[in-house]
Amino acid sequence: MTARFAPFARLLHWTMAVLILAMLFIGAGMLSTASARYPTLLAWHRPIGITILVLALVRFGFRLTHRPPALPDTVPDWQKAAAHASHWLLYALMIAMPLIGWAMQSAGGYPVLLTKAVVLPPILPHDIHLYGVLRTAHGLLAYAFFLLILGHLGAALTHALIRRDGVFQSMA
């Protein structure tokens, strides 16, 4: 039986799993509609994004100071490498996506509303070129993020249902 992740790491993982999936669905949903759902979803998108950013930074700090349980030796080396690479990519996206969102709204000249009454300061000057670049990146990276999560889910379920090697249980 593989060792398990620390309880705090598991709590962060599952909380963020729900938030990030919700966020990707909110993002796709709000672009698909011009109904009253559009401003409602947009109003959820910003505070959830900032929550993810804060949690991701906490989690990243925790990860750097706490070694996660090693993968069992039954996992081939190339899969270990893929697992590590995809985990670092997931960390990168968790931190980059909210920052890009905040930056692009700043560059678009929008007030970055955390809630109806709380406005975050801009982190970039108003510049429509920058907005265009960041907005494109935000969309493309969202699709990449979603594909990576699908891969993560498929791999986790493979460990849980086929290999039964304790890797899934280490985070469950």
Added chain:
Amino acid sequence: MPPTQTRRSPLAPLALIAVIVALVALAFAWVGGWLIPGRIGGGTLANSLEYNAGRHPGWRRAHAKGLCVSGHFDANGQGVPLSRASVFRAGSYPVVGRFSTGGSDPFATDGRNVFHSMALLFRLPGGEQWRMALDHTPVFPVANAPDFVALQIASRPDPATHKPDPAKMKAYLGQHPETKAFLDYLANAPLPSSFANGTYYSINAFRFVDGAGARHAVRWQMEPEAPFAALDKATLDQQPVDFLFDDAVARLKQGPLRWHLVVVLANPGDRTDNATVTWPADRRRIDVGTLVLDRAATEADGGCRDVNFDPLVLPEGIAASDDPLLPARSATYSASFRRRAVEGPHPDALTLAAKGGRA
């Protein structure tokens, strides 16, 4: 013999994993609207404008031709009982704005576009903003997003005649008396002869939230101090290409232009969900302050070109109503803003026209 019963076939769990992953992907595609061809998003609405008027990369998809203006708003405090928004507390707030003519062709002559707009952005304490896009008609031609798309399709100008297909337009108007009423208004009502002497309306209803949390259904309008003069519709095609914008620049050189921000309160039962329906004229009106515009500048220099005058960028104390057109406008403006940001902003139409060039 090896214990075969402990070796299970991986096919069943593999299929289960595939189904789970596929379901998540399918849910994402459903939420994203890719499985629902009829769903209207901001991009659909922007596409309908491009279908109607052709693509003009880098320009706003509607109200493409404009002039930046700036000044301030002097609140007199009369709005405070209606809304806790900081903009109504007595004081002065900086404003950047944009006058524009309707349509998606940035090089259209002003005489062809009798429809004007005033867009404004109020800078408020704490980084809040109030943005609005007002039109000089008290009503809008359509009530919702599907009708907007249908109108863009029906009214697409024929490349040869530059006029919509009469059969398509007749069929559309037969089903949409509200659009016909709007077109009749443009044709028959006296329209302002200048950007400076027009009244500009919020179009949609909104909700003001007061200090006690009570909500008030309102519309608002900017009423000019400049005396009204009617546009001579008979001589429109003899007017210079930029006569409306040239007039606004000339007037602002003479001195500031002023409008009164008049809030109109709904009575119980007044419709807030339909921008094609006006409220009776006897509704309570409150003058909450004066808009003072004192500078004009080209779009390239005036700080208004790269602004999305999204009518749902609202300060705390002002909220959307149940009007379906409001989120549709917001989504469309944002789609237009995204597209022109990626395409790169255009040089200024008025400057180009003065130099005799279009491109």
